[in-house]
Amino acid sequence: xxxxxxxxxxxxxxxxxxxxxxxxxxxxxxxxxxxxxxxxxxxxxxxxxxxxxxxxxxxxxxxxxxxxxxxxxxxxxxxxxxxxxxxxxxxxxxxxxxxxxxxxxxxxxxxxxx
Amino acid sequence: xxxxxxxxxxxxxxxxxxxxxxxxxxxxxxxxxxxxxxxxxxxxxxxxxxxxxxxxxxxxxxxxxxxxxxxxxxxxxxxxxxxxxxxxxxxxxxxxxxxxxxxxxxxxxxxxxx
Numbered sequence: 001x002x003x004x005x006x007x008x009x010x011x012x013x014x015x016x017x018x019x020x021x022x023x024x025x026x027x028x029x030x031x032x033x034x035x036x037x038x039x040x041x042x043x044x045x046x047x048x049x050x051x052x053x054x055x056x057x058x059x060x061x062x063x064x065x066x067x068x069x070x071x072x073x074x075x076x077x078x079x080x081x082x083x084x085x086x087x088x089x090x091x092x093x094x095x096x097x098x099x100x101x102x103x104x105x106x107x108x109x110x111x112x113x114x
Numbered sequence: 115x116x117x118x119x120x121x122x123x124x125x126x127x128x129x130x131x132x133x134x135x136x137x138x139x140x141x142x143x144x145x146x147x148x149x150x151x152x153x154x155x156x157x158x159x160x161x162x163x164x165x166x167x168x169x170x171x172x173x174x175x176x177x178x179x180x181x182x183x184x185x186x187x188x189x190x191x192x193x194x195x196x197x198x199x200x201x202x203x204x205x206x207x208x209x210x211x212x213x214x215x216x217x218x219x220x221x222x223x224x225x226x227x228x
Contacts, residue, residue, distance in 0.1 A: 004157070031214075033215060035218070040123065040220055040221075041220055042120075042204060042218045042219050042220040042221045043158075043204065043218040044218075045215050045216075045217070048213075048215050050214070056213065058213075058215065059217075090157060090158070092157075092158075099146060099208045099209075099210060099214045100146050100163060100165045100208075102160045102163075103150075103158070103160070103216060105157030105158045105159070106157050107155070107156055107157045108157055
């Protein structure tokens with residue numbers, strides 16, 4: 001089974017802190033994604049990466065950055081956390097070779113910024 | 115750019131009744147459409163997808179969806195609801211123009227009454 005693991009299920013941080021959300025997949029997928037999930041808004045794409053050291057902005061990249069140094073790991077970074085970044089963050093991965101491939105999701109990281 | 119609209123943020127049905135979750139898409143090029151399901155405290159998993167091979171698509175757990183170009187719709191149905199179907203359902207779209215990431219709808223929470 002494909003496994004996408006997000007390092008922390010629940011985090012509580014203070015405004016202004018630097019926050020790292022880690023995501024690791026074990027199926028050698030080239031593509032990885034970070035989405036943010038909010039009630040009534042569904043999932044919104046923050047950043048995605050087609051391969052190692054590649055990244056592209058999604059719909060809501062402001063206040064976030066990402067790192068993809070190794071194929072299996074895709075990190076989301078909040079440089080200076082703010083209360084409006086309180087949300088559920090979902091990581092996903094997909095094989096390369098086409099846009100119709102299945103996305104495999106982690107269980108999510110619920111971040112609260114106080 | 116592509117987008118999807120899910121009509122109804124909450125749908126409640128009785129066990130054994132028909133499930134109908136609505137999704138309309140917008141795309142200037144041929145779209146590829148997906149339904150994902152999220153059970154409580156879990157990530158999303160793929161229910162089914164339309165990739166232009168057949169307009170009626172069958173998925174897991176007895177769900178199916180029909181692509182109707184004239185109506186720009188991709189509604190999800192199941193003839194008989196089961197208590198275990200209670201979850202949040204997301205419609206998503208992508209296409210071979212622009213970025214190669216899914217755009218999700220706002221989600222529909224399905225409640226199944228005994």
